[in-house]
Amino acid sequence: MPKSLTIDPSEVRQRSAIKSQEIPVNAYAATPERERKKYGSENLVRIYRDMVYIREFESMLDGVKKEGAYRGVEYDHRGPAHLSIGQEAAAVGQCFHLSADDFIFGSHRSHGEILAKSFSAIEKLGESDLIGIMESYMDGASLRVVQRFTRGDAKDLAINYTLYGTLAEIFGRENGFNKGMGGSMHAFFPPFGVMPNNAIVGGSADIATGAALFKRVNRKPGIVIANIGDASMGCGPVWEAITFAAMDQYRTLWDQEVGGNPPILFNFMNNFYGMGGQSKGETMGFGILARVGSGVNPDAMHAERVDGYNPLAVADAVERKRDILEEGQGPVLLDTVTYRFSGHSPSDASSYRDKSEMDLWYQQDALTNYGEYLKENRHADTSRLDAFRDDVTERLVNVFEAATSLELSPRVSIHVDSIGEMMFSDQYQDRLSEKAPEVLIPKSESRLKTTLAKHRFGLDGGKPLPKLQTLTYAEALFEALMHRFYEDPTMIAYGEENRDWGGAFSVYRGLTECLPYHRLFNSPISEAAIVGTAVGYALSGGRVVAELMYCDFMGRAGDEIFNQMAKWQSMSANVLQMPMVLRVSVGSKYGAQHSQDWTSIVAHIPGLKVMFPATAYDAKGMLSLALRGTDPVVFFESQRLYPEPETLVEGGVPTEYYEVEMGEPALRRRGGDLTIVTVGAVLYRALEAADELSDKHGISAEVIDARFINPLNYDKIVESVEKTGKVVLVSDACERGSFLHTMASNISQLAFNYLDGPVAVVGARNWITPPAELEEAFFPQKEWILDAIHERVLPLTEHKVSTVQNVEEIVRRNQLGV
Amino acid sequence: MPKLGQSVESCIIIGWKKQKGDSITAGEPLCEVETDKSAVEVESPVSGTLLDVFFDEGEEVAVQVNIAAIGAPGEDVTGLKPNVAAENPPEDKSPGTSDEAVQPPPAQPAALEVPQTRLSKQDRSKRRISPRAASLAEELGVDISAIKGTGPGGRIIERDVRAAPPTALKPAAVQTRLTPPIQTDLPPGEAQTAPLQGTRKIIAERMLYSIQTTAQLTLNASADASALLSFRQRLKNSAEAFDLQNVTINDFILFAVSRTLPDHQELNAVLLKEAISQYESVHLGFAVDTPRCLMVPVIRDANTLNLKAISLEAKRLTAACLEGVVSPDELTGGTFTVTNLGSLGIESFTPILNPPQVGILGVGNVNLKPVEVDGEVRHIPHIGLSLTIDHQAIDGAAASRFLGTLSGRLTAIDLLVAM
Structure with missing residues (x-):
């Protein structure tokens, strides 16, 4: 659509062939000597320590689910536990080079990633930073519990804090990282760069992409990793996220200074099973998952298969890919080979795999092999390695006792409406950053010149004024958007045909001239990714307006609206906010798939604010309200009304800023x-x-x-x-x-x-x-x-x-x- | 349960006169029941043994539902139980069935009334009323069984209640007692205590309601009773064939009132919350003292009846009240009331209004009153008149004018009768 890019027939009709990039498979080949030199013994041993911590943590939960006790302390854990026993090396290796500025988003099987990323961040953060984080997070409630049984320095405290915050969250306690509202499959801890884990397969792909977009647009440091499973390669929204992340425009149309493609790494934790379906040879056709990269862009997404049973191979890959991402050359795809010894969940009897296959993997257990590697290369002796097991057991006994105690770790009260209070953040903020908003022209030179000069009320003495000379419903929406774009530097908008065309119904007409590409752009026709990336952008701290043209298209973004946009504020216990407006319109005249009013569908989903203005006055006043709030709003507009002026509210649409009172009928x-x-x-x-x-x-x-x-x-x-x-x-x-x-x-x-x-x-x-x-x-x-x-x-x-x-x-x- | 009046849908059983196992003869009282308007004895329609009673004292029973079974000892009467009967409708034991095999034996227990049938669709629709209309009817005292619904499917809606004819008005029930009890403990000493129940309770509530919700003003006057007394003496002495010997002073008063109210329609009226309705016809209530309680039967269209007809109707109603056979329909719909304590030696008193009526005339006894006639004082018999009005609806002067007219017409009663 942009006029600057010409589709030249003589070019596109030229005979040629596509040559695919070579995709490396398990190419890591460093020698132990180079590894010693690069990492040093202490770091190499710490990698082992973190793997042991994860193995013991997950084994503890396995015992709790299967035997109802840990080390003699009985506990009935009613919720889920999708364990990653066997996948420790992939998690620890990935996080080795990451800092707290880097984000990881995960899946239902991400306990190991939470711990690995936190331990890595703890290692890199200074003592005062750690104490500051623990004292301020939820007013230090979890820290006070951990201090009861921890002796040692800030790092020791922070490790126990991580174990306790994660376990209390899994057990649904108020001291959990998310007050128990997330639980096992959703636990996360933003201060260490551990972002929401998602129980919808592939759910993190577009959200992580949105977080990467946030980092790019707002020039924040760090990369973003979406840890999703091999089976999620079969999910449409994952493909949508990949294409969204791979758009040419980041490098062809956006200001170079912004930095190119969003720094997103799609890391497929490839354990070869999607619950019981085998992605290799049965449910997918890629053979080797990394192959998919070559179908996405000329860089083949810099895809690689990495040996996830060697933590150092994974660390190396992430380190190399990080450079690519920071240069704006992403996205990157990693096919990280791993294997879970545990079932999909405790109820899984592994009827879909043979014991002999599991034995083959046990023989190559990364934890054992890496321990042998450390001993062989004299980084540590057996007693030192074994001591980690004792150390973590001691920590876990204390953590388990505290996390299962209702006295130390109560649940949120259901006798008051605690959960109700978490459904919305109900904040109003003019801007989410103090930087100056990036714009191309002063507001006074924009299309506002035209709209502000129009009649603000559609009737004169009861007779209609000419529509062209009167402010319409669509123009009233434009005025509301303009106001917030010039106030909040984090605010961006995108969707189909948003730039140049100005949106299918011209609400954005005039915005193209005002805003740089990275604040207003056209997305692929990927409704799931439009909403999902907006969710990621918003929960990372930016204000975003996503647009779906027709509300009928919400079907394409069902999970992103119903399970992501609606739920992350409350599942985070309000740690996150969702300053996001999803504009949709109710059509007519276009038949069965373009003329439905779906307000009722979103009305049924807890966690969404839903608005539907019917006059120009409300169009401006209600969108203004939505755009200053911190809650997710599905904003319905009427195609029948776009060309209509205000005819009901005396005095018409004010030229100045105003808001309609939340929830108040007219x-x-x-x-x-x-x-x-x-x-x-x-x-x-x-x-x-x-x-x-x-x-x-x-x-x-x-x-x-x-x-x-x-x-x-x-x-x-x-x-x-x-x-x-x-x-x-x-x-x-x-x-x-x-x-x-x-x-x-x-x-x-x-x-x-x-x-x-x-x-x-x-x-x-x-x-x-x-x-x-x-x-x-x-x-x-x-x-x-x-x-x-x-x-x-x-x-x-x-x-x-x-x-x-x-x-x-x-x-x-x-x-x-x- | 007999249907005791047109608008009566159910009655409360106050007490059984016979116990299970007692023998009873046709016409003997079986139980006492009460409607919202009166208490009535239900007589047994047949003779036999009381085999079962289906409801306890205090229970409310819809009309035309079996309340008891009377027959020969040992008979199975379970089929007559209202709930059982509904469950086994094919086992029809009522007389007149054509099936020889189930022809009832001679001592077949007799139901007091026809067996209850399930409410027909029409009956159900009759009761359809919106919550709003129901609340409004209660507030305005409108009897919903007397109005027709104009809502969808015949539902009674707000506008139907607002447009209710005056005949659909009923005295509003007292919802709360406004006055707190002054004393909660009985005074010392022996006392016979009976619960406030039945008609006594209804009267208590109505009287309290009357005094709490109306602005009562009583005006006292007297009328020269000379003509009244001599006219009555004349009737008393008249030939038996005229059948006028039993016309009472009170009948004269009723007659005079019935002729005076049409000229003072503001007193022949009812006051409901938002409207005063005046009537041309005079439906004249009069108080009757019965051993059970005070009752107020109504003489319909009294203004169209002559003295003798009024007198006969008053006697018929009085007798019905005393015998407890007065129909509840004969106790409602009055537009004015006369109460007479003259025969008990009362000179004047403050009658209590019978809402929603706005006037009640109390009649005292006849006393000699010194009157100056042509410069000398003479003692002329006068009859005491005490008129209580609802000052909300009527002003004192208008009421005085009514009393003046009535007094003049009583003084010249012979002429009034001749008119």
């Missing part, structure tokens, strides 16, 4: 006989119905625009229903499972004694959206509202129904499932 028309509550653009059809009720039947309808789906303050609605006793709820969402039924249920309970009839719900038909010419049979029309009132709430005199809205029809439709 009273659009005052009335005393009946209440109509709407969500979205159907507001205007409800107003037509209200006109007819008043003109033909002398009934004064009160019309309320809910405009928020979550959170939603019911006061105004209930107050109205208490007055009128009659209420009809209307939205363009399909009726079955509509959020309106939640609202109806709440109204019935909050205003039962005031109701003069059942709460009537009018939604779209439970059909596919038919062709544009038949849409009136699908979306609620004025007549539907009147007929529903007549049939279910208040028979209207001399009213002839033109649609079927009676209760028998409700029964019929449900019997048919339509």
Whole structure:
């Protein structure tokens, strides 16, 4: 799309052939002497120590799950434990060269990575830094427990702190790294660069890419590693993350100074099994996973297969790849060969693999072999190596005792709404960094010149003003975005057709001229990666606006919206914030896959704020609100309304900055006989119905625009229903499972004694959206509202129904499932 | 459970007069029940042994539900139990079945009423009412069984209650006692204590409700009773064929009131929370002292009845009250009430209003009153009149004018009768 890049037919039609880059497989070939020289004995031995620590930690959990005890202390751990016994060398080797500035994101099997990365960070951080981290994290609650049984220096304390914080998290305790809200599969500890581990296979790929994007855009040090399994190569979002990370534009279009591609390393911890499916030879076709790199870009992602049973081979690979990433030449793919002796989970009987295969791997157990290597090369003797086992056992006995004690390690109280309080961070921040926002032109020279000069209200003496001369809903959104782009240097926006085109509905028109590429760019058509990277960007500390064009496309980003965007604040116990706005639009005229109102689908997912403005005033005021907040917002817009000016709010859309009050519905028309509550653009059809009720039947309808789906303050609605006793709820969402039924249920309970009839719900038909010419049979029309009132709430005199809205029809439709 | 009135849906059993195993003859009281308006004795329709009672004292029973079984000792009456009957409808033991095999033996236990059938769809729909309409009906004292729903499917909705005809109004029940008890312990000494229940409880609640929710003002006056006394004497002495010998002073008062109210419709009215409804027809209540309690039967359209007809109707209703056979429908719907304590020697008193009515006339005894006539004092018999009004609805002057008119017409009762 950019005009600067020409698609030259004579070039693209030229005969030639693609020559693939060679992909090294297990190419590490250093001699013990070079290793001694490079690392020194102490470091080489410390690598062993960390491997032992992990082996013992995981073996402890294995015992707890299988025998209900550790070293005679009984404990029933109800939650999961996906162990990485056998994979220690891959984790420790990877983390050797990483610092606290480097991030790792992981999987459901990442206990070893948490420990390895933390121990590596502890080794590199100074004493005062360590103490500072431990004292400030959750007000030092975990530290105080660890201090009870730890003697030694800050590093000793920090090692026990890591073991305890991880185990308490696994056991669901308030002193866990995430107050127990993450648990075994999600535990993480940002101060050491241990970022969220993800129980959705491949879930970390796009999130880690977003974190790398954050580092690049905001010039932060460090690289990002996504530790995902070999089986995740079969997940679409993983491919999407890879293509997102590999886009040409980072090097062709973005300012060179920004630094090129995001520093992301996709590390596939290749243990050859996805639960019970064997990725080599059975469920995938790549043969050697690293081969995939050659399909992505001319650099073949600098892919390599690395021997994950040799920690030094892994450390070497990461060290080399880190240089590539820091130069902006990423992304990188590593196929790290490893093997888990433990099952997928404690319930796994290993029915899918032969004992002889496991024996082959036991014979090459990295822990034993690396110990032998250390002894052979006289880095340590047997007694020193064995002492690590005793040392960690002593630590673990204390840690286990503390982590299983309800007195020292209580769970969060469920007698107060502790978990409810973690669902949102509810903060408002003008900017997430104090740097000056990077812009190309002063605000005063932008498209704002045009929009601010327009009529701010669409009517003059009741007559409509020319639309071109009046500020529209789309332009009101633009003004809100402009304000925050010029306030918050971390704020970026992307999606399909966002730059140059200005978004499919021109909301971003004029932004291309204002913002450098790295603040506004076009993404691949990868909805999962658009949302997933935004999640990673936001939880790393930046504000981001992702756009999906049609809300119908949320299906493509289901996991990223439902499981990632919605959950990371609370799963982190509010350690992380999610200052992210996902813009989606409700279409029409484009048939079944482009014309759905999916507000109800996200309304069902805890952890999301959901907004749907229906007027230009709210478009600006609500987007302004969303863009200053720290919570994830799914922001619905209406394609029907983009070209419409403000016609309801007196005085029109203010030129200055303002926000709409969170969760507060808007009273659009005052009335005393009946209440109509709407969500979205159907507001205007409800107003037509209200006109007819008043003109033909002398009934004064009160019309309320809910405009928020979550959170939603019911006061105004209930107050109205208490007055009128009659209420009809209307939205363009399909009726079955509509959020309106939640609202109806709440109204019935909050205003039962005031109701003069059942709460009537009018939604779209439970059909596919038919062709544009038949849409009136699908979306609620004025007549539907009147007929529903007549049939279910208040028979209207001399009213002839033109649609079927009676209760028998409700029964019929449900019997048919339509 | 007999249906004791048009609008009666259920009754509470106050007490059984017979115990299980007792023999009973047709017409003998079986139990006492009460509606929200009166207490009534239920008589046995047949003779036999009381085999079973299906409800305890204090239980509320829908009308036309079996409450007891009477038959020959040893008979199986489980099929007559209301819940059992509903479960086994095919085993129909009622007389008149064509199936010879199950022809009831002579001593077949007799149900007191027809067996209950399940509520038909229509009955259910009759009860359909929105929560809002139900609350409003309670607040305004509207009897929902007397109004028709105009909502979807005939549901009674708010507008139906607001448009309820005056005949659908019922005295509102007292929801809370506003006055705290002054004394919680009984005074020392022996006392016979009976629980406040049945009609006494209803009266207690209504009286308290009346005094708490109306602005009562009592006006006292008297009327020259000379003509009244001589006219009555004349009737007493009249030929038996006229059937006028039993016309009482109170009948004259009722007659005079029925003729005066149409000219003062503000007193022939009911006051509900948001409206005063005045009536052209006079439905005249009058207090009857019965051994059980005070009762107020109503003479319908009293303004259309002549003196003799009023007198006969008053006697019929009085007798019905005394015998406990008055229908609950005869105890509601009054637009004004007359209460007479004159025969008990009371000169004047403060009658308590019968809400939602706004007027009640108390009648005292006849006393000689010194009156100056042509410069000399004469002692002329006067009858005491005590009118209590609800000052919310009527002003004192209007009430005084009514009393003035009534007094004048009593003074010239012979002429009034002739009109």
